């Protein structure tokens with residue numbers, strides 16, 4: 001078999017491996033775990049019909065014991081997530097930079113399993129919390145598993161792993177009362193952040209709409225840390241990893257996020273599941289930024305500092321492959337819950353840098369998985385197994401599956417003929433990059449890590465006016481919920497370093513007087529014997545003014561794939577335009593959902609009947625991307641008198657989404673305040689298609705948001 005055929009068959013190998021562990025009770029008898037067939041699963045064994053239960057009932061005891069032990073500890077961070085299977089396909093030979101086998105030939109496919117997650121909330125929390133999203137990918141390569149364990153934002157809050165427990169303690173529910181769940185808007189989080197100036201850049205990202213994505217398939221992914229590629233001659237390049245979504249980067253608004261959390265807390269997980277079921281497979285391209293060793297120090301930031309990006313203007317992102325997610329897990333627990341990622345799962349050709357956050361992560365993942373998955377054999381769980389053979393002298397432990405035959409369990413040995421043997425580099429043995437290191441043992445932080453504001457400023461300056469406004473609103477919400485004035489003041493002092501107008505606007509809203517003087521005591525991330533002067537960040541001076549890639553508004557798409565269009569109807573509706581819209585939407589991978597005051601079937605204008613999928617009480621406008629109002633005199637009149645229908649339209653307008661209608665005279669439309677705003681203000685009319693032109697409406701759906709409406713006047717919804 002050629003190397004390529006070999007690699008392409010690995011997708012099948014992974015699926016086969018999973019299938020051999022997959023059980024399906026179809027046409028089978030119910031049995032105990034020992035395989036004995038069960039005759040009665042409805043009643044316990046009793047002494048007489050009304051008598052006491054009997055210990056001897058092994059079926060009852062086994063069933064109840066297993067149930068009692070069904071739960072495992074949730075992940076300490078990233079507890080809530082959704083997973084999907086798929087494949088990665090290389091676009092070209094990357095041999096010049098890396099010898100990693102899965103990147104050597106265009107067309108090589110590698111099976112992957114991906115898990116998207118929120119960070120702070122527990123397993124049962126809402127998908128739409130304002131939070132970072134995890135973006136973890138396990139590549140089952142022919143050289144072993146490679147895990148790219150990233151986030152949807154390219155920087156992190158802290159520079160050194162030793163601060164991670166503090167960061168997470170501060171954002172989790174407060175320890176005295178366990179409140180709030182999955183929210184950063186509380187004292188302890190902002191207390192910590194206000195004392196950690198290095199977090200300022202990340203705070204800008206988390207306060208932006210990137211923290212409330214519309215879909216897991218509409219967000220970017222980043223490896224964050226600088227890694228190394230190593231080619232077959234041993235030559236290294238620094239590398240940063242990027243995932244670029246085919247569907248562009250889209251988010252919901254904070255008002256929607258809060259309403260979605262009540263209406264459908266599984267919104268993002270359902271969206272991922274449903275798109276895959278519908279055949280609308282989420283797709284991302286993998287990009288790399290490559291920097292030669294010689295250029296390590298040519299930037300005004302340190303490549304090892306995880307609070308910094310390399311602006312794409314300085315080093316462009318080279319697209320090297322794509323990932324398609326095309327299969328839902330067969331079992332949430334077995335796959336999504338038990339999958340164990342680790343940034344230290346590498347293959348030859350990919351190596352670490354000395355980023356102190358990355359280095360600390362290398363310890364944490366196995367350590368936490370040992371307790372979460374109950375022992376040292378979790379690599380044997382089907383979802384975690386590589387497609388390559390595993391042979392070593394590790395033995396025994398809880399739940400060991402492999403039956404390691406033979407006398408020898410050590411190396412070197414004669415009893416086993418010296419097997420399993422070590423692999424030379426030309427045989428695919430992993431050899432760490434021989435980076436020269438020297439220096440005193442020290443707990444110091446490099447001075448090259450001390451600029452905390454330049455890139456926060458770069459990020460803020462790169463946002464559109466609407467994006468800036470949303471950041472300000474997010475800060476007003478979050479800091480408005482902080483009860484200690486000193487914390488609020490310290491945060492305003494941080495914001496002053498980024499942008500005076502932003503700081504003033506937020507300060508005014510939360511009742512803090514500006515300017516707030518930032519003093520050295522603010523930065524408590526100084527060691528006990530450190531001189532505060534040595535730890536001061538200088539004034540923000542980004543080397544470039546703006547970077548287009550940082551604004552979501554510049555990462556758009558013409559596609560309406562994955563969008564859900566609401567159609568409001570009632571008895572007497574004209575079905576023609578619905579059918580036209582349905583065809584068009586379907587052909588472009590979007591969905592329409594027919595919503596009426598009640599469920600069941602309703603009669604159309606010409607006495608046909610249509611099925612209703614949702615009622616105005618069982619759904620909400622915030623769960624849809626666009627709205628269409630077909631004509632029908634009777635239905636229009638009825639809907640215009642239904643307050644829930646009027647609210648639906650007003651909210652769609654307020655959230656700046658496309659609204660189309662067959663007839664601009666629609667009574668329902670005319671009875672909204674939105675219609676008045678559109679009549680009186682040109683800005684408000686963008687994205688409102690009044691003439692029944694389906695193609696024009698679909699274009700508006702692709703455009704997605706018409707932010708100018710936010711300036712047209714507030715709606716009381």
Ligand code: HDE
Nearest residue numbers: 075077078115134135136150151161164224360364365368
């Ligand atoms: Fe993680 N992180 N992390 N993290 N992380 C975990 O491992 C940790 C960090 C990320 O879907 C844990 O198995 C430390 C950055 C993702 O299963 C734990 C530090 C980035 C996931 C852990 C970080 C991540 C985790 C909890 C600072 C983006 C979910 C459960 C030094 C590059 C993976 C687990 C999944 C999960 C530790 C910082 C991404 C505790 C100590 C930066 C996507 O080991």
